[in-house]
Amino acid sequence: MSAGADVRVEGAVRTFCSPDGVPVEVLRGVSLHVTAGESLAVTGPSGSGKTTLLQLIGAMDRPDRGEVRVNGRELGGLDEQARAQFRNREVGFVFQAHHLLPQLTALENVLVPAWGSAPQAERHERAVQLLKRVGLSERMTHFPGQLSGGERQRVAVARALVMTPCLVLADEPTGALDQTAARALIDLLLELNAEEKATLIVVTHAEACAQRMERRVALANGLLE
Ligand SMILES: Nc1ncnc2c1ncn2[C@@H]1O[C@H](COP(=O)(O)OP(=O)(O)OP(=O)(O)O)[C@@H](O)[C@H]1O
Ligand SMILES: [Mg+2]
DSSP states (O other), rough: SSOOOOEEEEEEEEEEEOTTTTTEEEEEEEEEETTTTEEEEEOOOOTTHHHHHHHHHSSSSSSSEEEEEETEEEGGGSOHHHHHHHHHHHHEEEHHHHHHOOSHHHHHHHHGTTOOOOHHHHHHHHHHHHHHTTTTTTOOOOOOSSSSSHHHHHHHHHHHHHTTTSSEEEEEETTOOOHHHHHHHHHHHHHHHHHSSSSSEESSOOOOHHTTTSSEEEEETTTTT
């Protein structure tokens, strides 16, 4: 996938039900347009709905009201199979918790999204290259339990990029990293954003990371400031 994704969120409302039955309005009508190839930082206090917003854009969740359009397609109008295909082929999601499979090596984890998709040799080569670029060429056969927290996070970044997504959604990707590793990881995301024209949306608390994106928005009280 080369050209990036144009993302349009229109009036997204997302309300959760708390365990004691009280509705929690997390997003109260969020609208956002991210153009193809753009890099955007999303900031906001803990609990302000950043992960929730990213999950709507990545078709991992649906808004209660409002729309999410990616390259003109309304995600709510897609059936589950089409949504799964969209997540696998077009979106690279770096989760806040890395979710690596403990029984697979670093390299095998990176290749999970490529299961069943051809051509395997090319994917394998890209997985190796990505692990090198995140500084893990010496850790490819390690299992997650044998990696540090920051190394696991870097494997998760490589996994998100293995399918050459047109949309990269990264939720606190530098949370577990020291300054140098964090800078290197943001370098990699921005390089791919430039080289492959992937749209990049990064949720971050780190000022140094937010500053490097072309644009930033902040969530507060269920709305974008
Ligand atoms: N499935 C759920 N059921 C009930 N409440 C939820 C659910 N998911 C999220 N919430 C609530 O929605 C709010 C926003 O959560 P979200 O994870 O989007 O915040 P965030 O901005 O990513 O915070 P952080 O910076 O701590 O990761 C939180 O108060 C959370 O408790
Ligand atoms: Mg979050």
